[in-house]
Amino acid sequence: MRPSRRSGGAGARLFAIYAAASLVPILGLGAVQVHTYQQQAVQQGLQLGRAQAAVIEEVAVAPALRGEGASIASGISPAAQQRLRAATDLAVFHDSVLHLRLRTFGGRVVFADDGISNTDGKLVNRDADVEAAAGGTVGAAIVPDPYAPEVNVIRVLQPITPDADNQAVGVLEVFLPYESIEAQLREDTRRLYWGLGAALGVLYLVLALISWSSTRQLRRFARRQEHQALHDSLTGLPNRAAFRAAVERDLRKGQPGLVTLIDVDHFKSVNDTLGHHAGDVLLQVIAQRLSGAVRTDDTVARLGGDEFAVLLPGVATIAEAHELLTSVRCAVNEDTSIDEHVLPVQTTFGGALHPDHGDSMEELLRHADAAMYKGKHGANGGVVIYGAIPGNPPEAGGAPGGGPVPAPRPARV
Structure with missing residues:
Protein backbone atom coordinates (compact mmCIF):
# COMPACT_ATOMS: atom_id res chain seq x y z
CA MET A 1 0.00 0.00 0.00
CA GLN A 184 -23.05 42.08 -27.40
CA LEU A 185 -19.59 42.51 -25.87
CA ARG A 186 -20.80 40.96 -22.62
CA GLU A 187 -22.35 38.07 -24.53
CA ASP A 188 -19.18 37.51 -26.55
CA THR A 189 -17.11 37.66 -23.37
CA ARG A 190 -19.44 35.22 -21.64
CA ARG A 191 -19.18 32.79 -24.55
CA LEU A 192 -15.41 33.20 -24.50
CA TYR A 193 -15.24 32.38 -20.80
CA TRP A 194 -17.48 29.37 -21.28
CA GLY A 195 -15.32 28.23 -24.19
CA LEU A 196 -12.15 28.69 -22.16
CA GLY A 197 -13.72 26.83 -19.26
CA ALA A 198 -14.71 23.95 -21.52
CA ALA A 199 -11.25 23.94 -23.09
CA LEU A 200 -9.67 23.90 -19.63
CA GLY A 201 -11.94 21.04 -18.62
CA VAL A 202 -10.95 19.01 -21.67
CA LEU A 203 -7.30 19.94 -21.18
CA TYR A 204 -7.36 18.94 -17.52
CA LEU A 205 -9.04 15.67 -18.44
CA VAL A 206 -6.28 15.00 -20.97
CA LEU A 207 -3.65 16.03 -18.42
CA ALA A 208 -5.22 13.74 -15.83
CA LEU A 209 -5.11 10.86 -18.30
CA ILE A 210 -1.50 11.69 -19.17
CA SER A 211 -0.58 11.90 -15.48
CA TRP A 212 -2.38 8.65 -14.74
CA SER A 213 -0.72 6.93 -17.69
CA SER A 214 2.69 8.34 -16.78
CA THR A 215 2.45 7.30 -13.14
CA ARG A 216 1.18 3.87 -14.15
CA GLN A 217 4.14 3.46 -16.49
CA LEU A 218 6.45 4.67 -13.73
CA ARG A 219 4.93 2.16 -11.32
CA ARG A 220 5.35 -0.60 -13.89
CA PHE A 221 8.92 0.46 -14.49
CA ALA A 222 9.57 0.53 -10.74
CA ARG A 223 8.04 -2.92 -10.36
CA ARG A 224 10.16 -4.22 -13.24
CA GLN A 225 13.26 -2.70 -11.70
CA GLU A 226 12.40 -4.16 -8.32
CA HIS A 227 11.68 -7.55 -9.88
CA GLN A 228 14.96 -7.47 -11.80
CA ALA A 229 16.82 -6.48 -8.65
CA LEU A 230 15.36 -9.42 -6.70
CA HIS A 231 15.07 -12.12 -9.38
CA ASP A 232 17.41 -14.14 -11.53
CA SER A 233 17.17 -13.16 -15.20
CA LEU A 234 17.76 -16.68 -16.52
CA THR A 235 15.33 -18.72 -14.43
CA GLY A 236 12.98 -16.04 -13.11
CA LEU A 237 13.53 -17.31 -9.56
CA PRO A 238 14.27 -15.03 -6.61
CA ASN A 239 17.97 -14.23 -6.43
CA ARG A 240 20.43 -14.25 -3.55
CA ALA A 241 19.20 -10.93 -2.10
CA ALA A 242 15.54 -12.01 -2.20
CA PHE A 243 16.36 -15.36 -0.60
CA ARG A 244 18.34 -13.69 2.17
CA ALA A 245 15.41 -11.36 2.84
CA ALA A 246 13.00 -14.32 3.02
CA VAL A 247 15.22 -16.21 5.48
CA GLU A 248 15.71 -13.16 7.69
CA ARG A 249 11.97 -12.53 7.65
CA ASP A 250 11.31 -16.07 8.93
CA LEU A 251 14.03 -15.71 11.55
CA ARG A 252 12.35 -12.58 12.90
CA LYS A 253 9.10 -14.50 13.24
CA GLY A 254 10.88 -17.05 15.44
CA GLN A 255 9.26 -20.01 13.69
CA PRO A 256 11.13 -23.23 12.85
CA GLY A 257 12.27 -23.72 9.29
CA LEU A 258 14.66 -25.46 6.95
CA VAL A 259 17.29 -23.68 4.83
CA THR A 260 18.47 -25.85 1.94
CA LEU A 261 21.28 -25.42 -0.57
CA ILE A 262 21.21 -27.42 -3.82
CA ASP A 263 24.11 -28.04 -6.16
CA VAL A 264 23.86 -29.49 -9.69
CA ASP A 265 26.31 -32.36 -10.06
CA HIS A 266 28.59 -32.45 -13.12
CA PHE A 267 27.21 -29.15 -14.41
CA LYS A 268 30.61 -28.07 -15.72
CA SER A 269 30.72 -31.16 -17.93
CA VAL A 270 27.43 -30.14 -19.55
CA ASN A 271 28.79 -26.68 -20.33
CA ASP A 272 32.06 -28.09 -21.64
CA THR A 273 30.53 -30.76 -23.87
CA LEU A 274 27.24 -29.22 -25.06
CA GLY A 275 27.92 -25.53 -24.61
CA HIS A 276 26.61 -22.83 -22.32
CA HIS A 277 23.23 -22.78 -24.05
CA ALA A 278 22.61 -26.35 -22.94
CA GLY A 279 23.76 -25.43 -19.45
CA ASP A 280 21.30 -22.53 -19.35
CA VAL A 281 18.46 -24.78 -20.51
CA LEU A 282 19.37 -27.33 -17.83
CA LEU A 283 19.26 -24.65 -15.14
CA GLN A 284 15.84 -23.53 -16.37
CA VAL A 285 14.56 -27.11 -16.27
CA ILE A 286 15.82 -27.59 -12.72
CA ALA A 287 14.28 -24.27 -11.65
CA GLN A 288 10.90 -25.31 -13.03
CA ARG A 289 11.08 -28.71 -11.36
CA LEU A 290 12.07 -27.23 -8.02
CA SER A 291 9.23 -24.70 -8.15
CA GLY A 292 6.75 -27.44 -8.99
CA ALA A 293 7.96 -29.83 -6.30
CA VAL A 294 7.95 -27.58 -3.22
CA ARG A 295 4.99 -26.35 -1.20
CA THR A 296 3.19 -23.09 -1.94
CA ASP A 297 4.71 -21.35 1.10
CA ASP A 298 8.26 -22.41 0.25
CA THR A 299 10.76 -20.12 -1.46
CA VAL A 300 12.96 -21.37 -4.31
CA ALA A 301 15.92 -19.20 -5.37
CA ARG A 302 18.94 -19.34 -7.62
CA LEU A 303 22.02 -18.10 -5.79
CA GLY A 304 24.29 -18.12 -8.82
CA GLY A 305 25.98 -20.54 -11.18
CA ASP A 306 24.58 -24.04 -10.62
CA GLU A 307 23.57 -23.43 -7.01
CA PHE A 308 19.96 -23.15 -5.86
CA ALA A 309 18.38 -22.66 -2.45
CA VAL A 310 15.02 -23.50 -0.89
CA LEU A 311 13.46 -22.12 2.28
CA LEU A 312 10.85 -24.43 3.82
CA PRO A 313 9.08 -22.72 6.75
CA GLY A 314 7.58 -24.81 9.55
CA VAL A 315 9.95 -27.78 9.22
CA ALA A 316 11.14 -28.59 12.75
CA THR A 317 12.71 -32.08 12.74
CA ILE A 318 15.50 -33.81 10.85
CA ALA A 319 13.18 -36.64 9.82
CA GLU A 320 10.62 -34.25 8.34
CA ALA A 321 13.34 -32.27 6.62
CA HIS A 322 14.92 -35.38 5.12
CA GLU A 323 11.58 -36.68 3.89
CA LEU A 324 10.65 -33.39 2.21
CA LEU A 325 14.03 -32.89 0.56
CA THR A 326 14.16 -36.48 -0.67
CA SER A 327 10.78 -36.01 -2.32
CA VAL A 328 11.89 -32.76 -3.96
CA ARG A 329 15.17 -34.31 -5.13
CA CYS A 330 13.35 -37.23 -6.72
CA ALA A 331 11.18 -34.79 -8.68
CA VAL A 332 14.24 -32.88 -9.85
CA ASN A 333 16.52 -35.82 -10.66
CA GLU A 334 14.81 -37.03 -13.79
CA ASP A 335 16.52 -37.25 -17.15
CA THR A 336 15.89 -34.41 -19.56
CA SER A 337 16.43 -33.91 -23.29
CA ILE A 338 18.38 -30.90 -24.55
CA ASP A 339 19.14 -30.45 -28.24
CA GLU A 340 18.34 -34.13 -28.86
CA HIS A 341 20.74 -35.15 -26.10
CA VAL A 342 19.36 -37.05 -23.11
CA LEU A 343 21.02 -35.77 -19.95
CA PRO A 344 20.82 -37.39 -16.52
CA VAL A 345 20.07 -34.79 -13.84
CA GLN A 346 21.83 -35.23 -10.51
CA THR A 347 21.64 -32.82 -7.58
CA THR A 348 22.85 -32.73 -3.99
CA PHE A 349 20.81 -31.21 -1.15
CA GLY A 350 22.20 -29.89 2.12
CA GLY A 351 19.93 -28.51 4.82
CA ALA A 352 20.12 -26.75 8.18
CA LEU A 353 17.24 -26.35 10.64
CA HIS A 354 16.32 -23.25 12.53
CA PRO A 355 16.75 -22.92 15.46
CA ASP A 356 18.54 -26.27 15.99
CA HIS A 357 21.43 -25.58 13.62
CA GLY A 358 21.67 -21.81 13.81
CA ASP A 359 19.96 -18.57 14.79
CA SER A 360 21.38 -16.34 12.09
CA MET A 361 21.33 -16.20 8.34
CA GLU A 362 25.07 -16.68 8.03
CA GLU A 363 25.16 -19.63 10.40
CA LEU A 364 22.30 -21.46 8.69
CA LEU A 365 23.80 -20.98 5.23
CA ARG A 366 27.21 -22.08 6.45
CA HIS A 367 25.81 -25.26 8.00
CA ALA A 368 23.62 -26.00 4.97
CA ASP A 369 26.66 -25.58 2.74
CA ALA A 370 28.66 -27.93 4.95
CA ALA A 371 25.87 -30.52 4.77
CA MET A 372 25.70 -30.21 0.97
CA TYR A 373 29.46 -30.61 0.72
CA LYS A 374 29.21 -33.74 2.84
CA GLY A 375 26.44 -35.06 0.60
CA LYS A 376 28.51 -34.62 -2.56
CA HIS A 377 31.33 -36.71 -1.10
CA GLY A 378 29.47 -39.41 0.80
CA ALA A 379 27.13 -42.32 0.17
CA ASN A 380 24.05 -40.74 1.68
CA GLY A 381 21.53 -40.52 -1.16
CA GLY A 382 22.32 -36.92 -2.05
CA VAL A 383 20.31 -35.41 0.85
CA VAL A 384 22.08 -34.40 4.06
CA ILE A 385 20.72 -32.49 7.02
CA TYR A 386 23.39 -30.78 9.05
CA GLY A 387 24.58 -33.06 11.88
CA ALA A 388 22.90 -36.23 10.63
CA ILE A 389 23.02 -38.82 7.83
CA PRO A 390 19.72 -40.49 6.82
CA GLY A 391 19.38 -43.91 8.38
CA ASN A 392 22.11 -43.31 10.94
CA PRO A 393 21.13 -40.34 13.14
CA PRO A 394 23.96 -39.01 15.33
CA GLU A 395 23.90 -38.08 18.91
CA ALA A 396 22.90 -34.52 19.66
CA GLY A 397 25.57 -32.30 18.20
CA GLY A 398 27.58 -35.26 16.84
CA ALA A 399 28.29 -36.88 13.54
CA PRO A 400 27.17 -40.36 12.45
CA GLY A 401 28.82 -42.97 14.57
CA GLY A 402 29.46 -40.49 17.38
CA GLY A 403 32.33 -38.70 15.64
CA PRO A 404 32.62 -34.96 15.39
CA VAL A 405 30.89 -33.09 12.61
CA PRO A 406 33.34 -32.27 9.82
CA ALA A 407 34.40 -28.66 9.69
CA PRO A 408 32.32 -26.92 7.03
CA ARG A 409 34.02 -25.66 3.91
CA PRO A 410 33.92 -21.90 3.37
CA ALA A 411 30.37 -20.85 2.62
CA ARG A 412 29.63 -19.95 -1.00
CA VAL A 413 26.69 -17.76 -0.06
Whole structure:
Protein backbone atom coordinates (compact mmCIF):
# COMPACT_ATOMS: atom_id res chain seq x y z
CA MET A 1 0.00 0.00 0.00
CA ARG A 2 2.79 2.42 0.76
CA PRO A 3 4.24 2.42 -2.78
CA SER A 4 0.80 3.04 -4.28
CA ARG A 5 0.28 6.06 -2.01
CA ARG A 6 3.65 7.42 -3.07
CA SER A 7 2.75 6.81 -6.70
CA GLY A 8 -0.63 8.48 -6.21
CA GLY A 9 1.07 11.50 -4.64
CA ALA A 10 3.54 11.66 -7.51
CA GLY A 11 0.66 11.50 -10.00
CA ALA A 12 -1.16 14.33 -8.21
CA ARG A 13 1.98 16.46 -8.19
CA LEU A 14 2.56 15.75 -11.86
CA PHE A 15 -1.03 16.74 -12.66
CA ALA A 16 -0.69 19.93 -10.59
CA ILE A 17 2.47 20.88 -12.49
CA TYR A 18 0.81 20.23 -15.84
CA ALA A 19 -2.31 22.15 -14.80
CA ALA A 20 -0.36 25.16 -13.54
CA ALA A 21 1.83 25.21 -16.64
CA SER A 22 -1.22 25.14 -18.93
CA LEU A 23 -3.35 27.57 -16.90
CA VAL A 24 -1.02 30.55 -17.34
CA PRO A 25 -1.03 30.61 -21.17
CA ILE A 26 -4.76 29.92 -21.31
CA LEU A 27 -5.55 32.77 -18.92
CA GLY A 28 -3.20 34.98 -20.90
CA LEU A 29 -4.93 33.98 -24.12
CA GLY A 30 -8.31 34.70 -22.53
CA ALA A 31 -7.19 38.13 -21.36
CA VAL A 32 -5.86 38.97 -24.82
CA GLN A 33 -9.08 37.78 -26.43
CA VAL A 34 -11.26 39.80 -24.04
CA HIS A 35 -9.15 42.89 -24.73
CA THR A 36 -9.54 42.24 -28.44
CA TYR A 37 -13.31 41.96 -28.06
CA GLN A 38 -13.38 45.23 -26.14
CA GLN A 39 -11.32 47.02 -28.76
CA GLN A 40 -13.49 45.61 -31.52
CA ALA A 41 -16.63 46.73 -29.69
CA VAL A 42 -15.26 50.25 -29.26
CA GLN A 43 -14.21 50.46 -32.89
CA GLN A 44 -17.56 49.11 -33.99
CA GLY A 45 -19.36 51.69 -31.85
CA LEU A 46 -17.22 54.54 -33.12
CA GLN A 47 -17.65 53.54 -36.76
CA LEU A 48 -21.38 53.18 -36.27
CA GLY A 49 -21.51 56.56 -34.55
CA ARG A 50 -19.57 58.34 -37.29
CA ALA A 51 -21.76 56.82 -39.99
CA GLN A 52 -24.98 57.68 -38.18
CA ALA A 53 -23.85 61.23 -37.40
CA ALA A 54 -22.92 61.75 -41.05
CA VAL A 55 -26.39 60.62 -42.13
CA ILE A 56 -28.08 62.89 -39.58
CA GLU A 57 -25.96 65.84 -40.67
CA GLU A 58 -26.59 65.24 -44.35
CA VAL A 59 -30.28 64.32 -44.24
CA ALA A 60 -31.65 66.35 -41.33
CA VAL A 61 -29.34 69.10 -40.09
CA ALA A 62 -27.71 70.47 -43.25
CA PRO A 63 -31.01 70.95 -45.16
CA ALA A 64 -32.54 72.72 -42.15
CA LEU A 65 -29.63 75.19 -41.98
CA ARG A 66 -29.42 76.12 -45.63
CA GLY A 67 -29.61 79.85 -46.06
CA GLU A 68 -28.57 80.56 -42.46
CA GLY A 69 -25.27 82.08 -43.53
CA ALA A 70 -21.62 81.13 -43.26
CA SER A 71 -21.75 80.56 -39.51
CA ILE A 72 -24.19 79.83 -36.73
CA ALA A 73 -22.07 81.73 -34.23
CA SER A 74 -24.77 84.35 -33.84
CA GLY A 75 -27.48 81.71 -33.47
CA ILE A 76 -30.05 80.26 -35.84
CA SER A 77 -33.42 81.57 -36.84
CA PRO A 78 -36.65 80.31 -35.29
CA ALA A 79 -37.61 78.86 -38.66
CA ALA A 80 -34.37 76.90 -38.82
CA GLN A 81 -34.92 75.69 -35.26
CA GLN A 82 -38.40 74.55 -36.22
CA ARG A 83 -37.03 72.66 -39.20
CA LEU A 84 -34.31 71.10 -37.05
CA ARG A 85 -36.77 69.97 -34.42
CA ALA A 86 -39.07 68.47 -37.02
CA ALA A 87 -36.18 66.67 -38.68
CA THR A 88 -34.63 65.31 -35.49
CA ASP A 89 -37.67 64.53 -33.33
CA LEU A 90 -38.37 61.26 -35.12
CA ALA A 91 -34.84 59.93 -34.55
CA VAL A 92 -34.82 61.05 -30.92
CA PHE A 93 -38.29 59.63 -30.35
CA HIS A 94 -37.19 56.18 -31.57
CA ASP A 95 -34.06 56.28 -29.36
CA SER A 96 -31.72 55.95 -32.32
CA VAL A 97 -30.33 59.28 -31.07
CA LEU A 98 -30.18 60.01 -27.35
CA HIS A 99 -29.21 63.70 -27.50
CA LEU A 100 -28.55 66.15 -30.34
CA ARG A 101 -26.95 69.60 -30.17
CA LEU A 102 -25.60 72.20 -32.52
CA ARG A 103 -22.50 74.05 -31.37
CA THR A 104 -20.64 77.02 -32.68
CA PHE A 105 -16.95 76.76 -33.43
CA GLY A 106 -16.39 78.24 -30.00
CA GLY A 107 -18.38 75.43 -28.41
CA ARG A 108 -21.53 77.37 -27.51
CA VAL A 109 -24.76 75.38 -27.85
CA VAL A 110 -27.26 77.09 -30.14
CA PHE A 111 -29.69 74.19 -30.46
CA ALA A 112 -30.48 71.14 -28.31
CA ASP A 113 -33.16 68.54 -28.79
CA ASP A 114 -34.16 68.89 -25.12
CA GLY A 115 -34.37 72.67 -25.39
CA ILE A 116 -31.40 73.29 -23.06
CA SER A 117 -28.91 75.86 -24.31
CA ASN A 118 -25.93 77.66 -22.89
CA THR A 119 -28.19 80.37 -21.62
CA ASP A 120 -29.36 77.86 -19.01
CA GLY A 121 -25.80 77.48 -17.70
CA LYS A 122 -25.91 73.67 -17.78
CA LEU A 123 -23.71 72.84 -20.74
CA VAL A 124 -19.94 73.12 -21.09
CA ASN A 125 -18.92 75.47 -23.87
CA ARG A 126 -15.53 74.30 -25.11
CA ASP A 127 -13.44 71.15 -25.31
CA ALA A 128 -10.62 69.89 -27.53
CA ASP A 129 -12.89 67.59 -29.54
CA VAL A 130 -15.19 70.48 -30.49
CA GLU A 131 -12.21 72.50 -31.63
CA ALA A 132 -10.96 69.55 -33.70
CA ALA A 133 -14.39 69.15 -35.30
CA ALA A 134 -14.42 72.88 -36.08
CA GLY A 135 -11.26 72.22 -38.07
CA GLY A 136 -13.04 69.58 -40.15
CA THR A 137 -12.11 66.42 -38.18
CA VAL A 138 -14.93 64.09 -37.20
CA GLY A 139 -14.47 63.12 -33.56
CA ALA A 140 -15.96 60.06 -31.86
CA ALA A 141 -15.50 58.60 -28.39
CA ILE A 142 -17.18 56.38 -25.79
CA VAL A 143 -18.15 58.67 -22.89
CA PRO A 144 -20.59 58.66 -19.96
CA ASP A 145 -24.04 59.98 -20.77
CA PRO A 146 -24.14 63.63 -19.59
CA TYR A 147 -27.61 63.01 -18.13
CA ALA A 148 -26.96 59.48 -16.78
CA PRO A 149 -23.23 59.09 -16.05
CA GLU A 150 -23.57 55.41 -15.14
CA VAL A 151 -24.38 54.62 -18.80
CA ASN A 152 -21.85 54.81 -21.63
CA VAL A 153 -22.83 56.44 -24.91
CA ILE A 154 -21.18 57.21 -28.24
CA ARG A 155 -20.40 60.89 -28.63
CA VAL A 156 -19.80 62.11 -32.20
CA LEU A 157 -18.77 65.61 -33.26
CA GLN A 158 -19.54 66.13 -36.95
CA PRO A 159 -18.78 69.34 -38.91
CA ILE A 160 -21.94 70.86 -40.42
CA THR A 161 -21.65 71.72 -44.14
CA PRO A 162 -25.11 72.80 -45.34
CA ASP A 163 -24.08 74.48 -48.58
CA ALA A 164 -22.52 73.21 -51.78
CA ASP A 165 -19.16 74.80 -51.01
CA ASN A 166 -18.71 72.30 -48.14
CA GLN A 167 -17.81 75.13 -45.82
CA ALA A 168 -18.45 74.15 -42.20
CA VAL A 169 -20.76 76.51 -40.31
CA GLY A 170 -20.78 74.74 -36.96
CA VAL A 171 -20.49 71.42 -35.17
CA LEU A 172 -23.16 68.74 -34.79
CA GLU A 173 -22.90 66.89 -31.47
CA VAL A 174 -24.88 63.66 -31.18
CA PHE A 175 -25.03 61.08 -28.41
CA LEU A 176 -25.88 57.60 -29.66
CA PRO A 177 -26.76 54.42 -27.71
CA TYR A 178 -23.84 52.13 -26.86
CA GLU A 179 -25.79 49.71 -24.68
CA SER A 180 -26.55 47.20 -27.45
CA ILE A 181 -22.88 47.02 -28.39
CA GLU A 182 -21.92 46.59 -24.73
CA ALA A 183 -24.53 43.85 -24.39
CA GLN A 184 -23.05 42.08 -27.40
CA LEU A 185 -19.59 42.51 -25.87
CA ARG A 186 -20.80 40.96 -22.62
CA GLU A 187 -22.35 38.07 -24.53
CA ASP A 188 -19.18 37.51 -26.55
CA THR A 189 -17.11 37.66 -23.37
CA ARG A 190 -19.44 35.22 -21.64
CA ARG A 191 -19.18 32.79 -24.55
CA LEU A 192 -15.41 33.20 -24.50
CA TYR A 193 -15.24 32.38 -20.80
CA TRP A 194 -17.48 29.37 -21.28
CA GLY A 195 -15.32 28.23 -24.19
CA LEU A 196 -12.15 28.69 -22.16
CA GLY A 197 -13.72 26.83 -19.26
CA ALA A 198 -14.71 23.95 -21.52
CA ALA A 199 -11.25 23.94 -23.09
CA LEU A 200 -9.67 23.90 -19.63
CA GLY A 201 -11.94 21.04 -18.62
CA VAL A 202 -10.95 19.01 -21.67
CA LEU A 203 -7.30 19.94 -21.18
CA TYR A 204 -7.36 18.94 -17.52
CA LEU A 205 -9.04 15.67 -18.44
CA VAL A 206 -6.28 15.00 -20.97
CA LEU A 207 -3.65 16.03 -18.42
CA ALA A 208 -5.22 13.74 -15.83
CA LEU A 209 -5.11 10.86 -18.30
CA ILE A 210 -1.50 11.69 -19.17
CA SER A 211 -0.58 11.90 -15.48
CA TRP A 212 -2.38 8.65 -14.74
CA SER A 213 -0.72 6.93 -17.69
CA SER A 214 2.69 8.34 -16.78
CA THR A 215 2.45 7.30 -13.14
CA ARG A 216 1.18 3.87 -14.15
CA GLN A 217 4.14 3.46 -16.49
CA LEU A 218 6.45 4.67 -13.73
CA ARG A 219 4.93 2.16 -11.32
CA ARG A 220 5.35 -0.60 -13.89
CA PHE A 221 8.92 0.46 -14.49
CA ALA A 222 9.57 0.53 -10.74
CA ARG A 223 8.04 -2.92 -10.36
CA ARG A 224 10.16 -4.22 -13.24
CA GLN A 225 13.26 -2.70 -11.70
CA GLU A 226 12.40 -4.16 -8.32
CA HIS A 227 11.68 -7.55 -9.88
CA GLN A 228 14.96 -7.47 -11.80
CA ALA A 229 16.82 -6.48 -8.65
CA LEU A 230 15.36 -9.42 -6.70
CA HIS A 231 15.07 -12.12 -9.38
CA ASP A 232 17.41 -14.14 -11.53
CA SER A 233 17.17 -13.16 -15.20
CA LEU A 234 17.76 -16.68 -16.52
CA THR A 235 15.33 -18.72 -14.43
CA GLY A 236 12.98 -16.04 -13.11
CA LEU A 237 13.53 -17.31 -9.56
CA PRO A 238 14.27 -15.03 -6.61
CA ASN A 239 17.97 -14.23 -6.43
CA ARG A 240 20.43 -14.25 -3.55
CA ALA A 241 19.20 -10.93 -2.10
CA ALA A 242 15.54 -12.01 -2.20
CA PHE A 243 16.36 -15.36 -0.60
CA ARG A 244 18.34 -13.69 2.17
CA ALA A 245 15.41 -11.36 2.84
CA ALA A 246 13.00 -14.32 3.02
CA VAL A 247 15.22 -16.21 5.48
CA GLU A 248 15.71 -13.16 7.69
CA ARG A 249 11.97 -12.53 7.65
CA ASP A 250 11.31 -16.07 8.93
CA LEU A 251 14.03 -15.71 11.55
CA ARG A 252 12.35 -12.58 12.90
CA LYS A 253 9.10 -14.50 13.24
CA GLY A 254 10.88 -17.05 15.44
CA GLN A 255 9.26 -20.01 13.69
CA PRO A 256 11.13 -23.23 12.85
CA GLY A 257 12.27 -23.72 9.29
CA LEU A 258 14.66 -25.46 6.95
CA VAL A 259 17.29 -23.68 4.83
CA THR A 260 18.47 -25.85 1.94
CA LEU A 261 21.28 -25.42 -0.57
CA ILE A 262 21.21 -27.42 -3.82
CA ASP A 263 24.11 -28.04 -6.16
CA VAL A 264 23.86 -29.49 -9.69
CA ASP A 265 26.31 -32.36 -10.06
CA HIS A 266 28.59 -32.45 -13.12
CA PHE A 267 27.21 -29.15 -14.41
CA LYS A 268 30.61 -28.07 -15.72
CA SER A 269 30.72 -31.16 -17.93
CA VAL A 270 27.43 -30.14 -19.55
CA ASN A 271 28.79 -26.68 -20.33
CA ASP A 272 32.06 -28.09 -21.64
CA THR A 273 30.53 -30.76 -23.87
CA LEU A 274 27.24 -29.22 -25.06
CA GLY A 275 27.92 -25.53 -24.61
CA HIS A 276 26.61 -22.83 -22.32
CA HIS A 277 23.23 -22.78 -24.05
CA ALA A 278 22.61 -26.35 -22.94
CA GLY A 279 23.76 -25.43 -19.45
CA ASP A 280 21.30 -22.53 -19.35
CA VAL A 281 18.46 -24.78 -20.51
CA LEU A 282 19.37 -27.33 -17.83
CA LEU A 283 19.26 -24.65 -15.14
CA GLN A 284 15.84 -23.53 -16.37
CA VAL A 285 14.56 -27.11 -16.27
CA ILE A 286 15.82 -27.59 -12.72
CA ALA A 287 14.28 -24.27 -11.65
CA GLN A 288 10.90 -25.31 -13.03
CA ARG A 289 11.08 -28.71 -11.36
CA LEU A 290 12.07 -27.23 -8.02
CA SER A 291 9.23 -24.70 -8.15
CA GLY A 292 6.75 -27.44 -8.99
CA ALA A 293 7.96 -29.83 -6.30
CA VAL A 294 7.95 -27.58 -3.22
CA ARG A 295 4.99 -26.35 -1.20
CA THR A 296 3.19 -23.09 -1.94
CA ASP A 297 4.71 -21.35 1.10
CA ASP A 298 8.26 -22.41 0.25
CA THR A 299 10.76 -20.12 -1.46
CA VAL A 300 12.96 -21.37 -4.31
CA ALA A 301 15.92 -19.20 -5.37
CA ARG A 302 18.94 -19.34 -7.62
CA LEU A 303 22.02 -18.10 -5.79
CA GLY A 304 24.29 -18.12 -8.82
CA GLY A 305 25.98 -20.54 -11.18
CA ASP A 306 24.58 -24.04 -10.62
CA GLU A 307 23.57 -23.43 -7.01
CA PHE A 308 19.96 -23.15 -5.86
CA ALA A 309 18.38 -22.66 -2.45
CA VAL A 310 15.02 -23.50 -0.89
CA LEU A 311 13.46 -22.12 2.28
CA LEU A 312 10.85 -24.43 3.82
CA PRO A 313 9.08 -22.72 6.75
CA GLY A 314 7.58 -24.81 9.55
CA VAL A 315 9.95 -27.78 9.22
CA ALA A 316 11.14 -28.59 12.75
CA THR A 317 12.71 -32.08 12.74
CA ILE A 318 15.50 -33.81 10.85
CA ALA A 319 13.18 -36.64 9.82
CA GLU A 320 10.62 -34.25 8.34
CA ALA A 321 13.34 -32.27 6.62
CA HIS A 322 14.92 -35.38 5.12
CA GLU A 323 11.58 -36.68 3.89
CA LEU A 324 10.65 -33.39 2.21
CA LEU A 325 14.03 -32.89 0.56
CA THR A 326 14.16 -36.48 -0.67
CA SER A 327 10.78 -36.01 -2.32
CA VAL A 328 11.89 -32.76 -3.96
CA ARG A 329 15.17 -34.31 -5.13
CA CYS A 330 13.35 -37.23 -6.72
CA ALA A 331 11.18 -34.79 -8.68
CA VAL A 332 14.24 -32.88 -9.85
CA ASN A 333 16.52 -35.82 -10.66
CA GLU A 334 14.81 -37.03 -13.79
CA ASP A 335 16.52 -37.25 -17.15
CA THR A 336 15.89 -34.41 -19.56
CA SER A 337 16.43 -33.91 -23.29
CA ILE A 338 18.38 -30.90 -24.55
CA ASP A 339 19.14 -30.45 -28.24
CA GLU A 340 18.34 -34.13 -28.86
CA HIS A 341 20.74 -35.15 -26.10
CA VAL A 342 19.36 -37.05 -23.11
CA LEU A 343 21.02 -35.77 -19.95
CA PRO A 344 20.82 -37.39 -16.52
CA VAL A 345 20.07 -34.79 -13.84
CA GLN A 346 21.83 -35.23 -10.51
CA THR A 347 21.64 -32.82 -7.58
CA THR A 348 22.85 -32.73 -3.99
CA PHE A 349 20.81 -31.21 -1.15
CA GLY A 350 22.20 -29.89 2.12
CA GLY A 351 19.93 -28.51 4.82
CA ALA A 352 20.12 -26.75 8.18
CA LEU A 353 17.24 -26.35 10.64
CA HIS A 354 16.32 -23.25 12.53
CA PRO A 355 16.75 -22.92 15.46
CA ASP A 356 18.54 -26.27 15.99
CA HIS A 357 21.43 -25.58 13.62
CA GLY A 358 21.67 -21.81 13.81
CA ASP A 359 19.96 -18.57 14.79
CA SER A 360 21.38 -16.34 12.09
CA MET A 361 21.33 -16.20 8.34
CA GLU A 362 25.07 -16.68 8.03
CA GLU A 363 25.16 -19.63 10.40
CA LEU A 364 22.30 -21.46 8.69
CA LEU A 365 23.80 -20.98 5.23
CA ARG A 366 27.21 -22.08 6.45
CA HIS A 367 25.81 -25.26 8.00
CA ALA A 368 23.62 -26.00 4.97
CA ASP A 369 26.66 -25.58 2.74
CA ALA A 370 28.66 -27.93 4.95
CA ALA A 371 25.87 -30.52 4.77
CA MET A 372 25.70 -30.21 0.97
CA TYR A 373 29.46 -30.61 0.72
CA LYS A 374 29.21 -33.74 2.84
CA GLY A 375 26.44 -35.06 0.60
CA LYS A 376 28.51 -34.62 -2.56
CA HIS A 377 31.33 -36.71 -1.10
CA GLY A 378 29.47 -39.41 0.80
CA ALA A 379 27.13 -42.32 0.17
CA ASN A 380 24.05 -40.74 1.68
CA GLY A 381 21.53 -40.52 -1.16
CA GLY A 382 22.32 -36.92 -2.05
CA VAL A 383 20.31 -35.41 0.85
CA VAL A 384 22.08 -34.40 4.06
CA ILE A 385 20.72 -32.49 7.02
CA TYR A 386 23.39 -30.78 9.05
CA GLY A 387 24.58 -33.06 11.88
CA ALA A 388 22.90 -36.23 10.63
CA ILE A 389 23.02 -38.82 7.83
CA PRO A 390 19.72 -40.49 6.82
CA GLY A 391 19.38 -43.91 8.38
CA ASN A 392 22.11 -43.31 10.94
CA PRO A 393 21.13 -40.34 13.14
CA PRO A 394 23.96 -39.01 15.33
CA GLU A 395 23.90 -38.08 18.91
CA ALA A 396 22.90 -34.52 19.66
CA GLY A 397 25.57 -32.30 18.20
CA GLY A 398 27.58 -35.26 16.84
CA ALA A 399 28.29 -36.88 13.54
CA PRO A 400 27.17 -40.36 12.45
CA GLY A 401 28.82 -42.97 14.57
CA GLY A 402 29.46 -40.49 17.38
CA GLY A 403 32.33 -38.70 15.64
CA PRO A 404 32.62 -34.96 15.39
CA VAL A 405 30.89 -33.09 12.61
CA PRO A 406 33.34 -32.27 9.82
CA ALA A 407 34.40 -28.66 9.69
CA PRO A 408 32.32 -26.92 7.03
CA ARG A 409 34.02 -25.66 3.91
CA PRO A 410 33.92 -21.90 3.37
CA ALA A 411 30.37 -20.85 2.62
CA ARG A 412 29.63 -19.95 -1.00
CA VAL A 413 26.69 -17.76 -0.06
